Amino acid sequence: xxxxxxxxxxxxxxxxxxxxxxxxxxxxxxxxxxxxxxxxxxxxxxxxxxxxxxxxxxxxxxxxxxxxxxxxxxxxxxxxxxxxxxxxxxxxxxxxxxxxxxxxxxxxxxxxxxxxxxxxxxxxxxxxxxxxxxxxxxxxxxxxxxxxxxxxxxxxxxxxxxxxxxxxxxxxxxxxxxxxxxxxxxxxxxxxxxxxxxxxxxxxxxxxxxxxxxxxxxxxxxxxxxxxxxxxxxxxxxxxxxxxxxxxxxxxxxxxxxxxxxxxxxxxxxxxxxxxxxxxxxxxxxxxxxxxxxxxxxxxxxxxxxxxxxxxxxxxxxxxxxxxxxxxxxxxxxxxxxxxxxxxxxxxxxxxxxxxxxxxxxxxxxxxxxxxxxxxxxxxxxxxxxxxxxxxxxxxxxxxxxxxxxxxxxxxxxxxxxxxxxxxxxxxxxxxxxxxxxxxxxxxxxxxxxxxxxxxxxxxxxxxxxxxxxxxxxxxxxxxxxxxxxxxxxxxxxxxxxxxxxxxxxxxxxxxxxxxxxxxxxxxxxxxxxxxxxxxxxxxxxx
Ligand code: GLC
Numbered sequence: 001x002x003x004x005x006x007x008x009x010x011x012x013x014x015x016x017x018x019x020x021x022x023x024x025x026x027x028x029x030x031x032x033x034x035x036x037x038x039x040x041x042x043x044x045x046x047x048x049x050x051x052x053x054x055x056x057x058x059x060x061x062x063x064x065x066x067x068x069x070x071x072x073x074x075x076x077x078x079x080x081x082x083x084x085x086x087x088x089x090x091x092x093x094x095x096x097x098x099x100x101x102x103x104x105x106x107x108x109x110x111x112x113x114x115x116x117x118x119x120x121x122x123x124x125x126x127x128x129x130x131x132x133x134x135x136x137x138x139x140x141x142x143x144x145x146x147x148x149x150x151x152x153x154x155x156x157x158x159x160x161x162x163x164x165x166x167x168x169x170x171x172x173x174x175x176x177x178x179x180x181x182x183x184x185x186x187x188x189x190x191x192x193x194x195x196x197x198x199x200x201x202x203x204x205x206x207x208x209x210x211x212x213x214x215x216x217x218x219x220x221x222x223x224x225x226x227x228x229x230x231x232x233x234x235x236x237x238x239x240x241x242x243x244x245x246x247x248x249x250x251x252x253x254x255x256x257x258x259x260x261x262x263x264x265x266x267x268x269x270x271x272x273x274x275x276x277x278x279x280x281x282x283x284x285x286x287x288x289x290x291x292x293x294x295x296x297x298x299x300x301x302x303x304x305x306x307x308x309x310x311x312x313x314x315x316x317x318x319x320x321x322x323x324x325x326x327x328x329x330x331x332x333x334x335x336x337x338x339x340x341x342x343x344x345x346x347x348x349x350x351x352x353x354x355x356x357x358x359x360x361x362x363x364x365x366x367x368x369x370x371x372x373x374x375x376x377x378x379x380x381x382x383x384x385x386x387x388x389x390x391x392x393x394x395x396x397x398x399x400x401x402x403x404x405x406x407x408x409x410x411x412x413x414x415x416x417x418x419x420x421x422x423x424x425x426x427x428x429x430x431x432x433x434x435x436x437x438x439x440x441x442x443x444x445x446x447x448x449x450x451x452x453x454x455x456x457x458x459x460x461x462x463x464x465x466x467x468x469x470x471x472x473x474x475x476x477x478x479x480x481x482x483x484x485x486x487x488x489x490x491x492x493x494x495x496x497x498x499x500x501x502x503x504x505x506x507x508x509x510x511x512x513x514x515x516x517x518x519x520x521x522x523x524x525x526x527x528x529x530x531x532x533x534x535x536x537x538x539x540x541x542x543x
Contacts, residue, residue, distance in 0.1 A: 003257070005236075005238075005263070006047070006236065006238075007047075007048075007196070007238035007263055007264075007349055008308065008349065008465060009047075009458070009459070009465050010046075010047035010048055010238070010349055011045065011046050011047055011344075011349070011350050011351075011352065011455045011458060012046065012047065012048050012049070012050050012097065012238075012349060012350070012351045012352070013041060013044065013046040013048070013049050013050070013351075013352050013354070013357075014049070014050045014052065014315055014316070014351055014352065014353045014354060015034060015049050015050070015051050015052065015354055016029075016052045016316045016353075016354055016405075016406060017029050017030070017031070017034065017051065017052060017054055017063075017076055018052075018062055018063070018075075018406070018425065018426075019354070019406050019407065019408045019409055019419070019425075019426065020033060020034055020037065020354055020409050021033030021034060021036060021037050021409060021411070021419065022419055022420035022421075022422065022424075023036060025420060025421040025422040026075060026420075026422055027420050027422040027423045027424045027425045028075045028076075028420075028425050029076075029408070029409075029419070029420075030075065030076045030077050030081075031054065031072070031076050031077035031078075031081040031082060031084075031085050032077055032081055034085060035081070035084060035085050035088055038088055038089060038092055038094065039092075040437065041092075041094060042092040042094065043441075043452070044352075044357060044448070044451060044452055044455065045452055045455035045456060045459070046094065046352070046455065047093070047094065047095065048094060048095040048096070048097050048195050048196075048238065049089065049094060049095070049096055049097065050097045050099070050198045050240075050351065051096055051097065051098060051099060052099050052316055053066060053073075053099045053101055054072055054073055054076050054082065054099075055067075055068060055069055055070075055071065055072065055073060055101075056068035056071040056072065056073055056074070057073050057106055058106055058108050058167070059073075060106065060165050060167040060168065060374060061145075061164060061165055061167075061168060061374055062373075062406075063099075064099075064101050064164070064168070064200060065101075065104070065105070065106035065107075065108075065164075065165070065167055065168045066101055066105055066106055066109065067105070067106040067108040067109045067110075068109070068110075069185045069188075070185065070188055082192075083192065086192060086193055086194065090193070095194070095195025095196070095238075096194050096195055097194065097195050097196045097197060097198055097237075097238055097240075098189055098194050098196075098197050098198070099197070099198050099200060100186065100197040100198065100199045100200060100202075101200040102171060102182050102199075102200070102202075102205070103163065103170060103171065103200060103201045103202070103204045103205055104162065104163070104164060104168040104169055104170045104171060105168070105169065105171060106167060106168065107166070107167045107168070107169055108167075111123045111126045111127075111181075112126075112127060112169050114126075115127050115129075115160075115169075116153065116155070116156075118155070118156055119156055119158070125172060125175050125177075126171060126172055126175060126177070126178050126181075127160050127161070127169050127170065127171060127172055128160060128161040128169075128170050128171075128172050128209055129153075129156070129158045129159065129160050129161075130150070130158060130159050130161070130209070130210075131157075131158055131159075132152075132157070132158075132159065137150040137159060138150055138159055138209075138210075139209070139210070139212055140212070141161070141163070141209060141212055141214070143162060143163060143164060143165065143166075144163060144164055144375070145164055145165050145374055145375050145378045145379075146375075146378035146379055146381075146382040147378070147382070149161055149162055149163050150162075151166040151169075161209055163201075163204060163207075163214060165374055165378075170204075170207070171205075173205045173206065173207075173219075173223060174219075179223065179226065179227075182227070183226075183227065183230040183231050186227070186231040186232065187230075187231055190231060190232060190235050190237070194237070195237055195238060196232070196237035196238035196239050196240075196263070197232070197237070197238075197239050197240075198240050198242065199239065199240065199241045199242060199262070200242055201242055201244070202224070202241040202242060202243065202262075203215045203216055203220065203241065203242070203243040203244065203245060203246070204217075205217075205220060205223055206218060206219045206220030206221075206222075206223060215243075215244065215245045216245060216250065221253055221254075221259070221261060224241075224254070224261040224262065225259070225260055225261060228260045228261055228262075229260070233260060237263075238263050238264075238349075239262040239263045239264075240262065240263060240264050240265060240266060240310055240349075241254055241262045241264075241265040241266070242265070242266050243265040243266060243267065243268075244268050245268075246265050246267045246268075246269075247267075247269075248267075248298065248299060248302035248303055248307075249302075251264075251265050251267055251299075251303060251307050252303060252306045252307045254307070255303070255306075255307035255308050256306040256307055258306075263308060264307070264308040264309065264310045264348070264349060265310065266310050266312065266315075267299060267309075267310075269295050269299070270292055270295045270296055270299075271318060273287055273288065273291050273292055273295065274286065274287045274324070274325075281400050282379060282383075282393075282396040282397075282400055283396075284396065284399055284400070287325050289477055289478050289480065289497045290477050292480070293471060293480050296346070297469070297471035297482070300346060300347055300348075300469035300471075300482075301469060308348060308349065309346070309347060309348030309349070310348055310349050310351060311343050311344070311346050311348040311349065311350040311351065312343070312350070312351040312353070313339055313343060313353075313356070314352075314353035314356050314405060315351070315353050315405070316353065316402065316405055316406055317402050317405075318353075318400075318402075318404075318405060319362050319399060319400055319401070319404040319405060320355070320356070320360060320361055320362050320404055320405050321336075321339050321356070322335055322336040322339065322359055322360075322361055323361045323362035323404070324362070324399070325339070325497075326338065326339060326535065327499055327535065328361040328362065330499075331499060331534050331535045332359055332361065332435075333359060333445075333446070333447055333519075334519050334520070334533075334534060334535040334536070335535040336356075336359035336447045336450075337447055337450045337519035337535075337537065338495050338496070338497075338519055338535045338536070338537040340356075340357075340447070340450055340451055340454055341450070341454065341493065341495065341517060341518070341519065341537040341538070341539060342480060342493065342495045342537060344451075344454040344455070344457075344458065344464075345454075345464060345482075345484065345491070345493045345539055346469065346482075347465070347466070347467065347468075347469050347484070350458075352451065353405060354409055355405070355409055355410065356451075357440075357447060357448050357451040358410065358435060358436065358437055358440045358446070358447055358448050359435060359440075359446075359447035360405075360407075360409075360410060360429065360435055361429065361431060361435070362398065362404040362405075363403065363404055363407045363427060363429045364398055365394065365397060365398060365401075365403070366394070367394070368380045368393075368394070368397075370403075370427060371397060371401065371403055372403055372406075372425075372426050373401060373402040373403045373406070375401075375402055376397055376401045376402060376403060379393075379397075380393055380397070403426060406426055407426055407427060407428060407429050408420070408424050408426065408428050409437075410428070410429065410431075410432040410435055410436040410437065411436055411437045411438065412436050412437065412438040412439075413432065413433045413436055413438065413439070416428050417429075417432035417436055418436070418437075418438075450517070450519065453517055454517065457516060457517060457539075462486060462487075463484055463485075463486035463487075463489050463491055464484070464491075466486050467484030467485050467486035467489075467491065468484065468485045468486065469482055469483070469484060470482060470483040470484075470485065472492075475504065475506075476502055476504070478496060478497045478498040478502060479494065479495065479496055479497070479502055479504060479532065480493075480494075480495045480497060481493065481494050481495070489541070490541070490542040491516065491539055491540065491541050491542070492509065492512070492539070492540050492541075492542055493537070493538075493539050494525075494532070494536075494537065494538055494539075494540075495536070495537035496532040496533070496534065496535055496536045496537065497535070498534065498535070499534045499535065500534060501531050501532060501533055501534060502531075502532045503529065503530065503531055503532075504527060504529075504530040504532060505527070505528065505529055505530070506527040506528075506530070507527070507528050508527075509527035509542070510526070510527055510528060511524065511525075511526045511527070511528070512524065512525045512526075512527065512540040512541075512542060512543070513525075514540060514541040514542075514543070515538065515539075515540055516538075516539040516540060516541055517538065517539050518536070518537065518538030518539065519535070519536060519537050519538070520533050520536050520538070522538060525538065525540055
C-alpha cells in the first residue's frame with residue numbers, strides 16, 4: 001500500500017463556474033464567488049474541486065470552446081483571481097483540478113484564425129482540413145451537436161472537422177507541434193500548482209477521420225504516454241479522462257499505473273441504461289435496476305488492481321440523478337440520500353456535482369425558448385424537421401437535456417436563490433425556497449449532512465477505500481445490495497430502489513446492530529425479516 005495516491009482516498013466536487021456563485025451582479029458565476037464559498041466546500045469535506053473550464057471563451061459551448069488557454073474568461077475574473085483561488089483552496093487542503101479541453105479549440109483561438117488564412121499558413125496543419133468529395137462533405141462523420149462534422153470554408157474551398165459545434169474545430173493531434181503546444185500549456189498550469197486535469201473527450205484525440213474512426217483511435221495511448229512523460233508524470237496529480245465508450249478492458253489501458261497514462265477514467269456504461277439500444281440519448285426507456293446492478297458490479301470487480309474507478313451519477317452534461325432515477329417529489333430527500341449512500345460506499349473516487357449534495361432537481365421546461373444549451377437547441381430543430389412531435393422532444397429535453405443540471409446553485413431562500421443580485425443567465429429552479437444550502441445546513445437530517453457523513457466515513461475507514469466488492473445476487477430486483485470486505489472486516493450496503501416497502505429475508509445475515517449510516521431512523525436491522533422503507537438505504541458492519 002506504499003503506492004497509495006492521495007486521489008484514491010479523495011472525494012471530488014465539480015463546480016460549473018457559470019452557475020455556482022455570482023459576486024458582481026452580472027448574472028454569471030465567477031471566481032470571486034467561488035473563493036467566497038470555499039468555507040462551504042471545506043465544511044462538506046471534499047479533497048479537490050474539478051473546475052469546468054474557466055479559460056477565455058466566446059461561450060458557444062459554455063467554455064468548452066477555448067480561445068486562450070492561458071487566460072481567464074472575462075465574466076469569470078482575472079488570472080489574479082485564479083491564482084488566489086488556487087492558493088486559498090490549498091489553505092483548506094483543497095486542490096483545483098482543471099478541465100483540459102484539447103480535442104478542439106474555439107474558432108476564435110488565434111491558431112484557428114491563422115489556419116483559416118489559407119492552405120500555406122503555418123498553423124493550417126493545427127486543424128483537420130479535407131477537400132470536398134463529389135462536391136460535398138468528405139464523408140459522413142456527424143457532429144455530437146447535430147448535422148455533419150464537416151464545415152465548408154469558402155475562402156480555401158476545403159472543409160474542416162468539428163466533432164462538436166462548428167465553432168469548435170478539432171485539433172490535429174498527428175501534428176507534433178500541436179502536441180507540443182498542449183504539453184507547454186499543461187506545464188504552465190502545473191507550474192501554478194494545480195491538482196490535476198479532467199480531460200474532456202480525451203478518447204477522441206487519436207481519431208482517423210478518413211476511416212471515420214473517432215473514439216479509441218490507434219495512436220490514442222501513445223499520445224497519452226507522451227503526455228504523461230512530457231507533463232504531469234513528474235507531479236503528484238489526479239488525471240481523469242472523459243471516455244464515453246470505455247469498457248473495463250479499455251479502462252485498464254488508461255488507468256493501469258504500469259502503463260503511465262491516467263489515474264482513472266469516467267466510464268458511462270451505467271449512464272446509458274435508460275436509452276434505447278442503438279439509438280441516442282434522447283430516446284428513452286425505463287431503467288432496469290437489475291442491469292444497473294450488473295453494470296456497476298462489473299466495473300467494481302473487473303478493474304481489479306490494474307486500474308481505478310471513478311464514481312458518479314451526475315455532471316454538467318447529465319440530468320440530476322434524483323429526478324432521473326429517484327423521486328424528486330414525495331421521496332426526494334430519501335432517494336437523494338439512497339443514491340449517495342449506494343455510490344459513496346463503492347470502491348473508487350467519488351465525484352459530487354454541485355447541488356447534488358443538497359438534493360437539487362431537474363428544471364422542467366415547457367418551451368424551447370427556455371433552453372440555452374447548444375446540444376439541446378440543435379437537437380430540437382433537427383428533430384422538428386424530421387417530423388417528431390414537439391411534446392415528445394420537450395419530454396426528452398426534460399429527461400436528458402444538459403440545462404437540467406446547469407441551473408444556478410441554490411444557496412438560500414432570497415431572490416434568485418442567493419446566486420446573483422442581477423438577472424441569472426439561466427433560470428433558477430422555482431423550488432429554491434425549499435431546496436437550498438442554508439436550509440440543508442440547518443437540518444441535521446438533510447441531504448447535505450448525509451453527504452458530509454459519507455465523506456467522513458470514507459476518511460475514517462480504510463474499508464471504504466480499499467475493500468473488495470461483492471454483489472449480493474439473490475435479492476428482489478429493486479434491492480441493490482453489496483458487501484465490502486477488508487482485513488477481516490465486512491460491511492453490507494443495502495438500498496431499495498422502489499417507492500414501495502420491500503420485504504427481505506436473509507436469515508444467514510441475521511441481526512445486525514452496528515449501524516454506520518442510513519436514510520431512515522434505524523439502529524438495528526434484523527435480516528430474518530426486514531421491511532425496507534421506500535428508497536431506504538443503509539450500511540451495516542457485520543459481526
Ligand atoms: C464534453 C463536455 C461537454 C462538452 C463537450 C465538448 O463532453 O463535458 O460539456 O460540450 O465535451 O467539449
